[in-house]
Amino acid sequence: MMLETLPSVPAFARRGVLKLGLATAGVFLMSGLVQAQDTAAKIKVAAVYTVPVEQQWVSRIHKALNAAKERGEIEYVFSENVSNADYERVVRQYAEQGNKLILGEAFAVESAARKVAKDYPETAFLMGSSGKPQKPNFSVFDNYIQEPAYLTGMIAAGVSQSGKIGLVGGYPIPEVNRLMHAFMDGAKEINPQVSFTVSFIGSWFDPPKAKEAAFAMIDNGADVLYAERFGVSDAAKERGKLAIGNVVDTQPQYPETVVASALWNMEPTIDHALAQVKAGKFEGEDYGQYSLMKFKGSALAPLGTFEKKVPADLMSKVEAKQKAILEGSFVVKVDNSEPKSSAK
Structure with missing residues (x-):
């Protein structure tokens, strides 16, 4: 409609402006598409901590996940100071929200964490644990330092x-x-x-x-x-x-x-887990080795x-x-x- 308000503009010029407008619109459309793809490419990650993120052990997980967030690989949310009695509810809520990877420390809440994992087989769970992995989607890690x-x-x-x-x-x-x-x-x-x-x-x-x-x-x-x-x-x-x-x-x-x-350093553990999730190959395994010096x-x-x-x-x-x-x-x-x- 804007072109019709400019009758003094030659037809060839109007065609040029029209092409420019379409091209510009295409750029914006492509930009939006790329942005949408970038957002979709980010893995939604949630963590459930029973202590403050300042605590030594949890701070290392938090640090590694924040590094992945800063690289643009993940969307990261977390809950801290979660009581044992409330642990299952919080983990389940994150699974319901569509997070693809859920982390935490399951030492005092093993049964609750494993129960939720069974109910959400398409969600990857990576938990600090003294126990064994649980097929198909419950992996464990530990501070093998x-x-x-x-x-x-x-x-x-x-x-x-x-x-x-x-x-x-x-x-x-x-x-x-x-x-x-x-x-x-x-x-x-x-x-x-x-x-x-x-x-x-x-x-x-x-x-x-x-x-x-x-x-x-x-x-x-x-x-x-x-x-x-x-x-x-x-x-x-x-x-x-x-x-x-x-x-x-x-x-x-x-x-x-x-x-x-x-x-x-939790980065090797986190990086391996994210790679597995991204490739659609995450399964229950022991990540303990990734805490070794080698x-x-x-x-x-x-x-x-x-x-x-x-x-x-x-x-x-x-x-x-x-x-x-x-x-x-x-x-x-x-x-x-x-x-x-x-x-x-």
Whole structure:
């Protein structure tokens, strides 16, 4: 209609304007189509966490999913601090909303998570779990970071002056036990006479309680603390002792306290799961291997301010052990039993 209001424009020009308008419309249509395709290509992902996303373990999952979101691969929503009683309802709601991949920690809610997975066989479930995969769509993962935990144990024994090390954990479950045992085995390689005090606080997120447990160990002579839970490094900092981090690298927050950390990288696990979902090949499998050092799922975090403080001969032993782990000539023993104190 607009062309008809311009009678002075020659016919050939009008035809040109018409072609330009159609071409422009085509560009907009194509742009809309591409945008629609891009949106459709994103995988809808939901996560259900029973603790705050600041908690060490969950923060690693959250970090990896946010990285995928920033790359434009996924749409990501999550719920945190979900109670065990409410877990099934929240997971089911996300499945009903059409999320293609649902993640979380099912340790205390195994039956609920597996029940929902059975009801939604077209939805992929990837859960932190001590159990086995469940066909066709329930995969499991775990923090198999016992390899760098062994290395941090070597460092801990090498920097300890008293030969007494304290370990504070959440609960004595396999996911915690295996890391503590690996840490203790690494320490004993450097100092066979080292002794340990082990304590569990009965919570996944109670920094004040973990701090009090650490204070008690320091009072009994421990000068290095294994901070499986948040709060332990605070106690070490206040008393002028050293700490070893777990899962996350807290060296920047505790530059004079945290000597080393066993770092968990969830990106290899998440990336594999997304690739399987995108290819339509997701099935129940064990993703534990993607947390091993050879897959870059775990690592010894940089020593930061302690790089020049840790004895060079000690680090040479640590580096040699790391090389042996990566080559496969040394395998860190997996012991899921509850670790016990050896200190008198």
